[in-house]
Amino acid sequence: MIARRLCNYFALFLAGLCAILALPVAATDAAPRPNILYIVADDLGYNDVGFRGSDINTPSIDKLANEGVRLDQFYAQPMCTPTRAALMTGRYPLRYGLQTLVIPSGMSYGLSTEERLLPQALKEAGYRTVMVGKWHLGHADKKYWPKQRGFDYFYGAVLGEIDYFTHSAHGVRDWYRNNEPVNEQGYVTRLLGRDAVARIMEHDPHVPLFMYLAFTAPHTPFQAPPEDIEKNNHIADPTRRTYAAMISILDEEIGKVVAALEQKGMRENTLVVFMSDNGGTTLAALAGEADVSKLKLPADNAPYRGGKGMLYEGGTRVTALANWPGHIKPGVVDEVVHVVDMFPTLAGLAGADTDTGKPLDGVDAWPVISQGKPSSRSEVVYNVEPFRAAIRQGDWKLVWRTPLPSALELYNIAQDPQESTNLSATEPDKIITLKARAEQLAGESAKALFLVETQAAVMGMVKDMPPVLPNDEAYFTQGD
Structure with missing residues (x-):
């Protein structure tokens, strides 16, 4: 069993590497401390939102974009774990070993506890820090989990890919609230939106709020309720129709979360940022642990080349926007912003300390985002790997x-x-x-920790793979 899993992980790495290598060669303005709602979509195609002319309906995201600023040169890392690590640390993932691929469900490493994370900095500045959604920065040891990394509250999944209906990966449920397993029914995207709304409605508006809302949609597996798929019957291809339904539900939940801010009287002083963690998936070998090899992959990264896992623009230039009524000049900004810039940018708005901890690779991009001023960033590091x-x-x-x-x-x-x-x-x-x-x-x-752990396993230095999740065995046996 162990040997089979080791072979699977090594095969995953080789498939991803071969797919990549086979490609053809060719100064902050004064402002009140805002609440911060940071929304991340998972594997969203650059062109798969309505305001870019997509056939997928996204009225809530479109409204945020049209009343805020579209960031047309916003760069992420080419894959999920590296981007999320860059956001949390303000530092390139190559600094701490998370530059290669993602953290597979059977591996034991995570984002180094020597790194100071954004929620820690904001919490020290007096913010309530809430995470709802997908973590994927370490799961095998709870020291890597959100509650141990600066979040006051966590609800969601710690792995990178789960079934949208069973909340499981490899037959093991991955669904938690504050480190405790939760067994409940519902479609993942709607559950995440519902919980985000609940956290806003219970929040004391006199305390600044940082909410990191990291949806799993539209990452594989491609799943949505039948009635939502039917609403997208204007799309002929069945996989893209399901993918569109996933994005439409994501959009609906974002609309509900923004409406909750309005109902709570918090909207006018809330900065909303939306981005994808990388480009949409265009290679089956890089789609995740679900087998999509027989499907026509649905993501659209037009007009850019490539997609998830690639260093071309289609894998790294992602759809992004920012919206804060009265503080961001609406329009389109074509200046370069990198995801590592968000740590110093948000920390600056929050009055948080950016000198504690290791040197940041990010720069404060608030003048760029809020007023469209020229970027001080002269370099983009897409990634550096062996x-x-x-x-x-x-x-x-x-x-x-x-x-x-x-x-x-x-x-x-x-x-x-x-x-x-x-x-x-x-x-x-x-x-x-x-x-x-x-x-x-x-x-x-x-x-690169992926390569280190894979090599150790292949060489027989690892006697056994760690448990998928460090929790009660009886809970695991519940499966679906």
Whole structure:
């Protein structure tokens, strides 16, 4: 059994790596301390929201975008765990070993407890910190869980992928409130929205609130109630129709949460941020632990190349917006913002300390977000791993595949955001500069924990895999 699971994880890594490598080479304004509602969608395609012209209806998200600011050059990491870690720490995942793939359900590592997280900083500044949704930053030891990392309250799942109806992964329920297992009925997205509303309605409005609302939708498995799928019958492809239903339910729940803020009298002083954790899935090998190999994958990252797990724009440039009535100038901002920037940005608005802890990679992006001022960010680190890297400085982006035969791609993103023309042969000086920066970051990087644990398991250094979740065995046996 153990050998089979080790083989499965090693196969997962190899499949993902092969899929990647087989790709063709080609100053803060004064403002009152806001409540912060930070919403993350999971594997949402860049073009899969209504305000970008999608065939998927998202009126609640559209309203936030149209009355706030669309962030058209907002960058995340290419996969889930790295992006969530970057958001929580304000530091690139390469600093602490979470740069490669995600944390599979049978592995024991997590986001280092030596890292100071955003909820810790905000809690120290007097905020009530609430997390509703998906964690995926460590599950095998409770020291990695949200309640131990600065959140006053947690409700949701600690793993990366669960069944939307049974709340289970591999037959084991992954559904918690404040570290205790919860056995309840309901569709995951609606349960998360309902709980977020409840937390807002019980909140003391005299205390600033930070709510991290991390939906699992529309990550695999592609599941939705039949009546919601039927509402999207204008979409012919059955998988995309289900995917659309998942996004529509996500949108409905966001609308309910915003309405709760209004009912509570908190909306006018609440900053709402919405983003996807990476681009939509376009390769079955990178979709997650569910088998989608026989499906036509539904995500649309147009107009950008690639998707989840890739270093191209389609995997890393994500749909994002910010909305705070009276404090954000509505419109479109095409300045560069990276997810690591959100730690210093939110901490700055909250009056939280950013000097404690390790040096941040993020910069305060509030002038960019609120007024569309030029970004102070001159570089984007898409990722640096043992087998690949991508760095952008100014308009120039290097994509470097390092296993032999190695390959270099160079794009001028301002002129060619679709990454259709590889200029590596005509710009040797740019190649030298960007490769040197990638090498520098590689030298500063911690070892990728996924590779460390996989190697240890394969070499027989791990005698047994850890329990999927460290809880009562009788609870596990409940299964579905």
